[in-house]
Amino acid sequence: MGSFEVFGGNKLKGELTPQGAKNEALQVLNTVLLTDQEVIISNIPDIVDVNKLINLLQALGVKVQKLDKGKYSFLADDIDVDYMLTDEFKQKGASLRGSIMIVGPLLARFGKGYIPKPGGDKIGRRRLDTHFIGFEKLGAGFKYDAATNFFKAEAPGNRLKGTYMLLDEASVTGTANIVMAAVLAEGKTTIYNAACEPYLQQLCKMLNSMGAKISGVGSNLLTIEGVEKLGGCEHRILPDMIEIGSFIGLAAMTQSDITIKNVSYENLGIIPDVFKRLGIKMELIGDDLRIPEQELYEIETFIDGSIMTISDAPWPGFTPDLLSIILVTATQARGSVLVHQKMFESRLFFVDKLIDMGAQIILCDPHRATVIGLERKTQLRGITMTSPDIRAGVSLLIAALSAEGRSLIHNIEQIDRGYENIELRLNNLGADIRRI
Known part of the structure; x- marks a missing residue:
């Protein structure tokens, strides 16, 4: 210590x-899982939580290349989905609260997303209900194993379906996770009482530059028209x-x-x-x-x-x-x-x-x-x-x-x-x- x-x-x-903004980085880094094209992100802060997330993405199979100070290239064209069931993944995921936001992209692209109960600051109760209720409304099945503190979300037919939802709280990470899940869902998703922090606005702008169709950015009412596929992009963190x-x-x-x-x-x-x-x-x-x-x-x-x-x-x-x-x-x-x-x-x-x-x-x-x-x-x-x-x-x-x-x-x-x-x-x- x-x-x-x-x-x-x-x-x-x-x-x-x-x-670069820690809270934005812990969101936008997960978008690389939504595409098999190269994503370049700059102004990434060199801090423990962000480095742990990059390490977790690498363990999932994302090819990571450092281009310059704070600037990285990511290519997720060969993801090992089964790695999510390993003990190593459980250990890595549990050490970082931001790991919860890999679930939405994995669920959207591969039809399944698993995560152990994530870590983070000991600042009181930090529930995850908003994330998983949102996934369920998009059609995913959800299970929680209390004995192992392990969450599992799976989409029937490996494709989520758009819907209307009113979030029980304007959770920033919850909104981000649901948005990343919804961009590849079939049909239209409407999220009311969405968080609208600059981090979330940046995430939506980045996804739109990848080919997503998100409107209402900056408000608490987001409308997402699902697309079949996302491409690569370049993004700079605030x-x-x-x-x-x-x-x-x-x-x-x-x-x-x-x-x-x-x-x-x-x-x-x-x-x-x-x-x-x-x-x-x-x-x-x-x-x-x-x-x-x-x-x-x-x-x-x-x-x-x-x-x-x-x-x-x-x-x-x-x-x-x-x-x-x-x-x-x-x-x-x-x-x-x-x-x-x-x-x-x-x-x-x-x-x-x-x-x-x-x-x-x-x-x-x-x-x-x-x-x-x-x-x-x-x-x-x-x-x-x-x-x-x-x-x-x-x-x-x-x-x-x-x-x-x-x-x-x-x-x-x-x-x-x-x-x-x-x-x-x-x-x-x-x-x-x-x-x-």
Whole structure:
């Protein structure tokens, strides 16, 4: 188990280029299973979760060639469908939550898709019902073996049939999986209450460039006319909005002057506005976002003077992946904020580490925490802590970089799952982070 040794208190200065979006990569990489033609994808982040998925695709028989940094060619013209029943596949699939999204493409093209219960962050209950209910509505049979935690979906006659469905929740990965299954189904599929995050929009645009017929992209009502076959394409992944939000919080907490390059601002939604509610100043220069050094930032109140509440919601609402960053950034602000994590009931449990560092936080219940900002009157202090998940891990890293003295963060493999060479990139700006 690796650790970060962090010496805090340094102001950072310089430019950061965000990596490719992790959440988009874990979707669009699976599209290569839908065609026997070459697919080229660029701006792929070099992170643990994405590399595990590429390795899983190779194990299934996908020919993978690295063309350049972050740019790969994929050719799925000889897939070993029987590999899905091997113990090796069960082990590889169980180590990665994104593995669930290979089922839709395999079911669409080969009439069968198997997967063990996938892994991922331990942030609370993350059910998979939306995926498999969608497959069943497309005509697939579904079985779950509780003894082995193994899911099996099979299409009668090896072809799914289009239908109308109203999703029980606007699940991003659930929508992506169902869309990939439906593009080769017979007839028309209509998906209502579909997720419409930029990741999902990118997936649909990519599939359309491969010959799919998807309309309503960007809305919660998708219509898919099934086609017989998909071809190859070239696709570029968006910059990671979660990393961009993390850098905004980092700059504010450490009183740094950081410019985030090529942020694809039009795809950030309300993320910049939410950070502005914390009083953080930013400047858009072309497509670069500059966060200037700021002595103090003050949390807004609502119009009637009541305490600001920041909560997550399906897109175009605020992404739940950045609530941990909002929470830690608020610890040094002037004013108070209620952070309401609606989606996952275990994601706020890392606040005990921040409290040990000197932050003033009241954990109201598993979903809500009230932060009383310290106004920089008291600096956080370095401690030893353990990262419970990707986003909490980076939040603790941000806290440690702003803290007085030495911090030790264990289980940094969690951070590596979502952030590419984070310590090298931040050290280039003046941070003092050592991987031990």
